Amino acid sequence: MTTLFYRLGGLSSRAYSASATLRSSRPIASKSGGSLKTPSLAIPSRSFSSAKGLRRTRPPIPRRVHAGVVAAGSLLVAASLFGGHAAHDESPNVTESKHYIRLNEVKKHGKDSERKWVTKGVRVFDVTDWIAAHPGGPVILQAVGGAIDKYWDIFSIHKKQDVYDVLEEYFIGEIDPRDLVDGKLSEDKVEDPFVSDPSRDPRLQQHTAKPCNAETPSSCLGDFITPTEIFYVRNHLWVPQVDEETHVLNVELPDGTEKQYTLSDLKSRFKPFSVTATLQCTGNRRKHMSDNAKAATGLQWEAGAISNTEWTGVRLTDLLEDAGFPVNDWNFDEAKHVHFIGSEAYAGSIPIAKAVDPQGDVILAYEMGGKPLSRDHGYPLRALVPGHTAARSVKWLEKIVLAEDECQSAWQQRDYKCFGPNQTPKDVDYASAPAIQEMPIQSAITALKSISSTSDKGRAELQRLGLEEDAIKVEGYAYSGGGRRIIRVDISADDGQSWSQAAILPDQALGHKSWSWKRWESVIPKRLAGKSFVVKAVDDSYNNQPESYGAQYNFRGNLVNAWHRVRYGDEERAEDVDVGERHVRSTK
Amino acid sequence: MTTLFYRLGGLSSRAYSASATLRSSRPIASKSGGSLKTPSLAIPSRSFSSAKGLRRTRPPIPRRVHAGVVAAGSLLVAASLFGGHAAHDESPNVTESKHYIRLNEVKKHGKDSERKWVTKGVRVFDVTDWIAAHPGGPVILQAVGGAIDKYWDIFSIHKKQDVYDVLEEYFIGEIDPRDLVDGKLSEDKVEDPFVSDPSRDPRLQQHTAKPCNAETPSSCLGDFITPTEIFYVRNHLWVPQVDEETHVLNVELPDGTEKQYTLSDLKSRFKPFSVTATLQCTGNRRKHMSDNAKAATGLQWEAGAISNTEWTGVRLTDLLEDAGFPVNDWNFDEAKHVHFIGSEAYAGSIPIAKAVDPQGDVILAYEMGGKPLSRDHGYPLRALVPGHTAARSVKWLEKIVLAEDECQSAWQQRDYKCFGPNQTPKDVDYASAPAIQEMPIQSAITALKSISSTSDKGRAELQRLGLEEDAIKVEGYAYSGGGRRIIRVDISADDGQSWSQAAILPDQALGHKSWSWKRWESVIPKRLAGKSFVVKAVDDSYNNQPESYGAQYNFRGNLVNAWHRVRYGDEERAEDVDVGERHVRSTK
Incomplete structure (x- = not known):
């Protein structure tokens, strides 16, 4: 199981994969096992997004979804982890006959529609009833009303029979031949998930364009403060389009209470706090290791996946206190981790000790280099966790959760860990190493x-x-x-x-x-x-x-x-x- | 000057040596300079023992002492640093004629006498007026009423003309020939500073006996908790005889206010706090470096200058709060360091951030392994600074001072620092490296x-x-x-x-x-x-x-x-x- 998940490529595909081996390297449900293992045992008491509903009243999982789950193994668990659950018991509109659907009809079934459709190749699916169970969470809404193909190219974990089987259950028809060219959807009809990404400074040394991963060239690493336009970019997905006027930060406390803050709240109700901090990608200098020891998987960064600037925002301690969390007298047992969840799907967490440390200087930044955050760096709001790997300074921040468990995303449970020189993805127990937080010299x-x-x-x-x-x-x-x-x-x-x-x-x-x-x-x-x-x-x-x-x-x-x-x-x-x-x- | 001090041997002799080069490696007053440089410029605003009198009303330095100081260079400065000053203006009882003094007369001039005498070889000195100016502070009282020879063997920095010149000024006579054997004081008449040291477990691997420095043998390093009797011993001086019934801990705040605590106060008025912590000598495994790279100076510890046990005592934060220091709202500018001063002369400091960290777990320990501290490990009270080099966990603790400056002892300013592989004691600027606090992996x-x-x-x-x-x-x-x-x-x-x-x-x-x-x-x-x-x-x-x-x-x-x-x-x-x-x- 571990091997399987590791081998699945794609930059960010592991968002899903961690779930199966959250607490051990053994599969939770297996094909050979046949029957579904009690899923509640495999689901941590505290979910990734910590949805109250999940914790307190888990709805019955519909049988149909079970089938997919038994096959897919991890997917149901992952779904639960991402806070979703199968919300409806009705059957989807499965049809066996050739039923043609026009593309402009598909478009109408976007995220604001009651029924949400996607296309894959020339086939159309009504995934409305799957959305809540989707392992990747609401990120699926990014694709509805259009083609899912390019998203599956990013999240390549989808490209296996188990997932095809699940999708098949929601089939409703085929794209009308009148909308096809040579029997295929023409390229310009398939929306590029990265279509709204910002343009970048040509000096940045780009490793991948979609998502954008670009390092600061050595010729631009000479200054103490890195200018924002050449600050290295590490995006796991696309740059979400977030409107500062409507963006809301949701803070969820261990008792389940939630409080919302607009950007205007954050700027007007809290004293701004500035900190000069370096962000360094966990993979900085990976190429040096690949060149000098043995190939290491991931983006082949040289020494420029690091930059430094001044950040301004709200102290996390101030915010948590305002939200009702006793930062000076906190309960170890109920709040051990602070989760940061981004608008695009990315998530990570830091230990509470860092979050409440009066000298820890964790802020929710809305400015860098004296100006509003650039889109690539989290506009309008990001976490900024000084001294830790940049992977915990979650961008496009939309939710903070205080929880007993660590974030269960793959970026926390898999990607950002180190193992011994002899250990391989085939034999490693991911749970045996802690998520990287503080960085070494x-x-x-x-x-x-x-x-x-x-x-x-x-x-x-x-x-x-x-x-x-x-x-x-x-x-x-x-x-x-x-x-x-x-x-x-x-x-x-x-x-x-x-x-x-x-x-x-x-x-x-x-x-x-x-x-x-x-x-x-x-x-x-x-x-x-x-x-x-x-x-x-x-x-x-x-x-x-x-x-x-x-x-x-x-x-x-x-x-x-x-x-x-x-x-x-x-x-x-x-x-x-x-x-x-x-x-x-x-x-x- | 730096070279000179470094070269002076003796395990603990460097207690004196730091003073001359507190803020730079240049000598403060030199022989060639002739006149005394304004001493106040060379003295840090905050002294090691932080005596209020020193800071506020420095008495005039008597001319006679000046002479010695100009010659000795560092000694006056050091004296000031250790909180002393020349208190009297009267001349000592210098006599040029042969004046014989019986040994039992010398004995009467001990630390409880009004006039305090020491012998060196067959000569007798009334050092009463020097005591307050003594660079090593009141530790000199350990020797009065007897021979100073063995102390000078420990503090070998004394063995130079400058110091002999100072001592000479206090000459009052010679030991009566009736008390000498073959013209010398017999060995049994010279008190051994270590006479009251406790006996040690023979399993300890002793590097030096006086002072005792002994590591835990590898055969005894197998348990998580090290039994107290084989816990490694690192003494810089003798084991002071401290009476739990009369011992008092003095706490001095930045504003100069002081508060005293008896052991009984500490045990009855504060909630005991236990922490399991490893102490490791800064020099642990030094022999490995000497053997494999190049000789390194100091005790040639193998891998046993490390032990682990459970410590119980008073949380430093609780004590400081009780003494009137606002631990949750402290002023960076006035209290940047917490000094710990031991009964025997040893001293060190830690940064205030560690001292007030609610998760820092610094305690004033009176128990180890569930029993009162053993004498070798600081009975009845020691600082215990988890995670830091053991050199900051000062034993036989008698004073805590909150100060703007770091402790100026040589153990803080010189001995426990690291420099580059190319750097030598001859060219190094001690101020260029920080005192070792947290230890590496x-x-x-x-x-x-x-x-x-x-x-x-x-x-x-x-x-x-x-x-x-x-x-x-x-x-x-x-x-x-x-x-x-x-x-x-x-x-x-x-x-x-x-x-x-x-x-x-x-x-x-x-x-x-x-x-x-x-x-x-x-x-x-x-x-x-x-x-x-x-x-x-x-x-x-x-x-x-x-x-x-x-x-x-x-x-x-x-x-x-x-x-x-x-x-x-x-x-x-x-x-x-x-x-x-x-x-x-x-x-x-």
């Missing part, structure tokens, strides 16, 4: 600049530095999670044989702890430069970076922080540009 | 046990484990600072080429975070055993241990946490003892 080289006496500019720079020979200026960043301050950056020009200390550059950062990266630089005489430059940093808990990629290898390539080595070959040596900057390439 | 192998089918016991054990071949059971501990939980322990039987995961053993620990080590074990078929076993662990911030000792080398050999390798040679291979335990030797 990290550093990277972002630029090598030649300072040469062959030009006036170079000579002036050498004079300013008090140097009488050509030199290389090495620049980069260092960062540690949990608010741990960078206290030392060691640089080697001879592949780790000898070291010197880089100058850590001064900066001004807001917040109770060290939530921001440190920029550093080191000027090294050119004659001392060997085949590569290496950096390693130390934080104020005196944590060190591991030396090599091999021993920290993990199949997902998460939290890669082995010493960063950058080649300095004959090619670079030959170029005597004045204060010239080179694109940083990591050594293989 | 650590693990060690404590036992290799052979499970062989050549004996009934071995066969039974193999059967229990479901193994059909001889095996090696590897056991050890893993620990991380800051309350970070151990989430994975990787074991290699082939020197790090391949890995498997050890079983982390269950335990029951008290406290808000993971303050205790984890015990782990791993059973590996004997045929897979190479030349050494290796362990590395991961904490819940996914911090990794560094691979080698070389790149984390620091001249003090602090926080050594490179992968622990234990040799498994032909010798061990040949022995087929049944479930036999071997003493663990690290590889060189």
Whole structure:
């Protein structure tokens, strides 16, 4: 079961997959088992979206849905986890005869319609009665009134017989041949889920366009504050279209009470709080691991899946207090985790200890870099959890839930974990490792600049530095999670044989702890430069970076922080540009 | 100056040395300078013991003392830092003629006498007027009424001309020849500062006897709770004789107000709080670094300068609140550090953020392992700072001071810091690294046990484990600072080429975070055993241990946490003892 789910590709398809192995790696219901195992045993007492109805009065699961569930195994469980349940007992409008439906008729059955239809290929389905049981939750509404094909390309977990069987139950007819070209729906009739994504700065180094995943190029990593337009983008799905005027944040407390806040409430009723914080993707530097140890699955980020800026918003503690949660006297047993749920489907949670820590500085941000959040970064509202992996700083935030259990999304239960160098997706017990929260010590080289006496500019720079020979200026960043301050950056020009200390550059950062990266630089005489430059940093808990990629290898390539080595070959040596900057390439 | 102080040997002599280089590595007053530099500029606004008098009304420094100070350089500054000042202007009873004094007369001039004398060799000094200016503070009272020689052996910083010159000013006569043997004071007349130290369990592996520094042998590191009698001992000085009935804890707030608590107060007026916590010496595993990289100065601890037990006492937050400090609404500017001062002279401080953290679990412990503290471990009261280096869990606690500045003792400013692999005591700026507080991820192998089918016991054990071949059971501990939980322990039987995961053993620990080590074990078929076993662990911030000792080398050999390798040679291979335990030797 674990293998099956892991093998299913697609960037975000694992949203569904975690559910089957929530608490163990054993399947909860299996084909061979035949009968349905008591589903309530497999469902955690606290659901992902924590719907009150689910917890208190679970409606009977209709037999028809059961059939699909027994086949699909995880789907019902997942459905329950995502807060849905089969709400109706009536049969869908299944028809055996050829029944043609015009496309404009399909369009009328969108999310505001009473009956909701989708097309797949040339076939039409009325999925109204399935929606509440849909494992992915209400995200299915994004597709209704149109073709589901492209969504299934994103959520590729759908592409298996079990799911086809479920869909088949809701078949109502075929698209009228008059709306087809060569027997197929023409490409322009299939809505692109990413059609409303914003345009991006061409300098961003894009790994995938749909969803957008793009890193800040090394040439743009030189400043303490990263300009918003080149702040790295990590989207799991499309960018939802959220209207600031109508957007509502829902806060659900452990006792089930809920409170709503508009953006206007958040801005007017709470004192704004600003914090300067680095966000780093869990997969930053994954490519370095793939290149130097063994291929790791996922986006092949170099060292630019990290950026830093000033965020402004409402302190989570202030909001929770306003919503009626006693932040200074909380009950460990009832609220151990704070879930953040985004508008597009993404979700994650953080431990309550971080959420209520008066020095934890968790905010619900509506501004970055002094301006409203950009759409790619969560407009109009996102969680901002300083010191933790960016995966917990949920964008397009629409719901906060205080719960006893951790978020059950795959992004919490599967994708963002690390295992041992020997462990493989085939044998791993996902529950054996905790969800990544605080990040370990990290550093990277972002630029090598030649300072040469062959030009006036170079000579002036050498004079300013008090140097009488050509030199290389090495620049980069260092960062540690949990608010741990960078206290030392060691640089080697001879592949780790000898070291010197880089100058850590001064900066001004807001917040109770060290939530921001440190920029550093080191000027090294050119004659001392060997085949590569290496950096390693130390934080104020005196944590060190591991030396090599091999021993920290993990199949997902998460939290890669082995010493960063950058080649300095004959090619670079030959170029005597004045204060010239080179694109940083990591050594293989 | 930095070099000078570093080079002065003696285990604890550096208590004095930090003072000269408190804020920079430059000397504050020098011989060549001739005149005394304005001392107030060199003295931090907040003194180590924070005596109110010092801060507010500094008495004029008598000219005679000046002379010594100009010569001694650091001593006056140090004196001020330790809260003393030259209190009297009268000249000491200096005499140029031979004036003989009987030993029983010297004895009468002890700490309860009005005039306080010491002997050095055969000479007698009335140090009454120096006491208040003594850089080491009132610890000098330990020696008065007797010979100072053995104390100077401990505090070897005294052994230089500057200090001899100061002492000379207080010369009053020589010991009467009738009290000498062969012109010298007989050994039995020189009091041993350690005379009242307790006896220790012979199983402890002693590195030095006076002061006692002894590690828990690997054979005793097998239990989650370390029995008190074999809990490792790290004493910087002698064990002070403290009477629980009369001992008083003094708490000084930023505004200078003080409040006293007897042991009885602490036990009766506050709710006892228990926490299970590991204490680890900053120098644990130093020998591994010395053996594998380069000699590191200090006690050559193997892997046993670490132990774990349950501690009970008063929560520091409760005490501070009672003393009038607003723990939930504190002022960053006035109280940034909490100083702990021991009865013997030792002192250190922790950041206020840790002290007031409701989940920080800092206590003033009066019990360990369910019984009153043993004398070696701080009887009757010690600080217990979970997650931090044991150096901040000050024993024989007699004073707590809330101050703007960090503790200025050498144990805070010098001894417990790490520098880069290239940095040496000659060139290092001590102020450039923070005092060690939270510890990094650590693990060690404590036992290799052979499970062989050549004996009934071995066969039974193999059967229990479901193994059909001889095996090696590897056991050890893993620990991380800051309350970070151990989430994975990787074991290699082939020197790090391949890995498997050890079983982390269950335990029951008290406290808000993971303050205790984890015990782990791993059973590996004997045929897979190479030349050494290796362990590395991961904490819940996914911090990794560094691979080698070389790149984390620091001249003090602090926080050594490179992968622990234990040799498994032909010798061990040949022995087929049944479930036999071997003493663990690290590889060189």
